[in-house]
Amino acid sequence: MGKIQSCMYVVCLLCSATLNILFVGRYVYVSGKWEVGWSRRAAEEAEAVAAVSCSGHGRAYLDGLVVDGSPVCECNTCFGGPDCSQFSASCVADVDSGDPLFLEPFWMQHAASSALLVAGWHRMSYSFHDHSLISKELEELIRKLHAIVGNANTTGRFIVFGAGSIQLLNAAVHALSPHNSSAPAKVVATIPFYPVYKSQTDFFRSVDFQFVGDTSLWKNTSDTTSNLIEFVTAPNNPDGKLNKAVLQGPNAKPIYDHAYYWPHFTPIPAPADEDLMIFTFSKLTGHAGSRFGWALIKDKDVYETMSNYMSLNVDGVSRDTQLRAFKLLKVVTRGRGREIFEFGYKTMKDRWEKLNRALLMSRRFSVQESSPQYCTFSGKVKRPSPAYAWLKCEKEEDKECYRVLKKAGIIGRNGTLFSANSSYVRLSLIKTQDDFDILLHQINKLVGEENGGKSSMRRMKSTVS
Numbered sequence: 001m002g003k004i005q006s007c008m009y010v011v012c013l014l015c016s017a018t019l020n021i022l023f024v025g026r027y028v029y030v031s032g033k034w035e036v037g038w039s040r041r042a043a044e045e046a047e048a049v050a051a052v053s054c055s056g057h058g059r060a061y062l063d064g065l066v067v068d069g070s071p072v073c074e075c076n077t078c079f080g081g082p083d084c085s086q087f088s089a090s091c092v093a094d095v096d097s098g099d100p101l102f103l104e105p106f107w108m109q110h111a112a113s114s115a116l117l118v119a120g121w122h123r124m125s126y127s128f129h130d131h132s133l134i135s136k137e138l139e140e141l142i143r144k145l146h147a148i149v150g151n152a153n154t155t156g157r158f159i160v161f162g163a164g165s166i167q168l169l170n171a172a173v174h175a176l177s178p179h180n181s182s183a184p185a186k187v188v189a190t191i192p193f194y195p196v197y198k199s200q201t202d203f204f205r206s207v208d209f210q211f212v213g214d215t216s217l218w219k220n221t222s223d224t225t226s227n228l229i230e231f232v233t234a235p236n237n238p239d240g241k242l243n244k245a246v247l248q249g250p251n252a253k254p255i256y257d258h259a260y261y262w263p264h265f266t267p268i269p270a271p272a273d274e275d276l277m278i279f280t281f282s283k284l285t286g287h288a289g290s291r292f293g294w295a296l297i298k299d300k301d302v303y304e305t306m307s308n309y310m311s312l313n314v315d316g317v318s319r320d321t322q323l324r325a326f327k328l329l330k331v332v333t334r335g336r337g338r339e340i341f342e343f344g345y346k347t348m349k350d351r352w353e354k355l356n357r358a359l360l361m362s363r364r365f366s367v368q369e370s371s372p373q374y375c376t377f378s379g380k381v382k383r384p385s386p387a388y389a390w391l392k393c394e395k396e397e398d399k400e401c402y403r404v405l406k407k408a409g410i411i412g413r414n415g416t417l418f419s420a421n422s423s424y425v426r427l428s429l430i431k432t433q434d435d436f437d438i439l440l441h442q443i444n445k446l447v448g449e450e451n452g453g454k455s456s457m458r459r460m461k462s463t464v465s
Contacts, residue, residue, distance in 0.1 A: 039117050050111065057434055058084035059104075076434040092409040093439040095428040098237075098387065102351075102430045103286030106343045113334075116327045123319035133316025134161045138326045142294060145329060146271070148337050150376045151261050153273045157296040158303035160310060161317040165259050165280035165293040168306075169231075170200055171313075172276055172295065175305035176229050176253045177208040185209040188218055189231040190246060192238055192390070192418035194257070197231045214419065215246045228252045234272070235260040238418055238426040239368050240386030242266065245274075259283045263337075264344025266384045267375035275299060283387065283430075285328050285340070292317060292325045341377065348385035351429050351436055355389060358440060362447045366392050389427040401425045409442045 045062060049071045052060035057079040060071035075084035078091030107114055127133055139159050146152040162168035177185040184207060189197045191214045201211040212218070215230055232254045234242045245254040256274040260266065260283050275298040282288035297303040310316060332340050359365055370384040391412065393401035401423050402414040415424030429436060 038119070042117055046115070046117075053083070055079075055083045055085040057087075076432050078434065078438055091438065092406075092411055093435065093442045094411045095431060095435060095439050096411050096413050098283075098288075098428055098430060100283055100286040100288055100387075100430045101432045101435075102347050103340070103344060104432065106340055107286070110331055110339075114328055114331050116324055118320065118323065122323065126315060128319075133311065134159070135319075135322045135326060138322050138329070141326060141329045141333065145333055145337070146296075148333060149263065149268065149341075150271050151263075151268045152258065152277055152279070152296060153271045154296055157298055158300065160295045160297060160303060160306045161322070162293045162295065162310060163291040163314060163317055163321075164282060164288075165257065165278050166196055166200065167310075167313070168278050168293050168295045169196065169255065169257065170204065171306045171309040172255045172278065172302075173201060173209055173229055174206070174309050175302045176227075176255070176276070177206070178227055179208055181208070181227075183226065185227040185229050186212045186218065187229045187231070188212055188215045188247070189233075190215040190243060192236070192415065192420040192424070193231065194233060194237045195417045195419075198419070219246055224249075224251070226251060230254045231257060232274075233257045233259075235266045235384065235386060238388045238413070238415075238424075239390040240266070240370065240384055240388065241368075242269075260387055262344075263341040263375060263377045264348055264385065265387055267373040267382045268377045269373055270376065276302065281325055285332060287324070287328065290321050290324055292321050337377075345378075345382075345385060348387075348429065349383075352383075352385050354440055355429070355443065358443045358447060361451055364393065364395055364398065364450050365443075365446070366394055387428070387430045389429055391425050391427055393423050393425075399423050408446050410439065410446075 049060050049062050049064075052071050052073060054060060054073035054075065058073040058075035060073050062071075064074060065072040073082065073084045075081070077094050078088050080086045080088065128135060130136070138161075142159065143154045146154050160168065160171070162171060173185075173187060187197070187201050187209050188211075198211045201209065209229065218228055228247050228251055230245055230247050230252060232243050232245050234244070234256060236243050237260065240260070245252070245256075247254070254274060254276070256272060256277045258272055258277050259280045261268070261272060261279070262284055265283070277296045279294055279296070281290055281292040295306060297306065355367065359367060368386070368390045370386070372381045372383045374380070375382050391401070391405075393399065393404055398404045399422055402412065402416075402425050405412055405425055410427070412425035412427045414422065415426065416422050418424070418426065427439065429439075
């Protein structure tokens with residue numbers, strides 16, 4: 001009987017060791033050498049898809065369409081065909097959305113360090129081991145990031161994660177509003193403002209808050225009893241200005257949206273130090289589809305209310321999203337963030353220089369002007385390089401600017417959506433290089449027609465090839 005027990009004990013030990021090798025480690029011992037184990041097939045699939053070139057005008061994806069066993073290219077605007085090599089000369093420049101694809105080449109250059117292989121059993125629980133909904137390691141990395149960049153003071157601040165900044169914006173409005181009050185909080189923003197501030201506040205139809213329009217209408221009001229919640233966007237979407245709160249007093253509560261407060265869009269004059277600040281992954285790394293953002297909160301009650309909102313709403317941000325954010329931020333913070341911010345700034349600076357040159361001779365169109373400012377991150381005086389051009393049609397006959405541009409083959413975002421007048425249109429400068437090249441071609445064409453000359457323009461095919 002003793003011998004049987006001893007044999008069973010040895011067998012159990014061997015089974016345990018085998019399981020550790022096969023399922024815990026990444027490698028297995030085969031024929032006297034270590035080889036990649038369970039991760040091999042996943043790595044091979046990812047490598048195969050990444051190897052599809054799509055002529056440099058598109059991408060194939062692991063979760064994309066597959067035809068005859070091969071991944072299908074998803075082509076950039078104006079390109080088509082099996083390998084995205086066919087250019088449509090009659091195509092329009094679609095620069096409506098804020099898709100931050102200008103950073104895609106950076107991540108292609110850092111494919112190995114940013115790649116992520118996730119096991120099927122990764123973080124299956126609702127919560128982390130400490131019963132929280134956020135990764136403490138990711139939280140510490142975010143604090144490190146802000147310390148490196150110098151764009152926000154995280155000392156004495158709580159952190160809440162959200163599905164992008166949009167979810168956090170409403171969580172903040174909810175937390176700052178009086179509850180069980182007969183008078184809802186009045187939510188305001190300074191024109192031109194990000195349309196989601198109004199549309200999302202209106203959508204929830206809450207008895208605790210309501211959107212009431214432009215901040216200026218409430219600046220000198222005699223009403224001293226109303227609770228006012230002010231969205232402050234710095235830099236502003238759409239015009240890139242570093243806005244500051246307009247409303248003051250004990251009943252005025254600002255929410256600072258710092259989605260674009262990163263060195264590739266603006267000089268960083270000083271760390272933001274407001275009571276409630278919101279940041280988003282999408283405009284930092286370009287990974288808009290990951291849907292990740294965070295809020296830095298000074299007041300504990302506001303923090304707890306926002307945390308409860310997130311818990312009831314989605315039970316926290318996806319653990320897979322948090323893992324990807326952690327992996328990518330490790331790349332961002334490497335070398336004190338120089339690589340990604342220098343790449344991003346150089347790309348945006350180049351685009352702005354080309355756009356300004358194209359509009360230099362125009363009296364019909366103009367874009368916002370900006371002044372150089374000292375950046376504490378780079379240690380240099382720099383001009384802002386905003387994510388968007390806030391273009392104005394200067395002539396009275398062009399007051400419906402969106403229609404003027406659309407007729408000329410440019411689709412922007414109508415200024416009326418930002419509660420500005422119709423003589424303005426927002427043009428996104430953060431999409432792919434193809435998108436920008438097509439936009440530049442159409443702008444050159446417009447200005448050329450305005451000045452009565454077209455011969456100096458390059459053909460579109462050579463511009464985007």
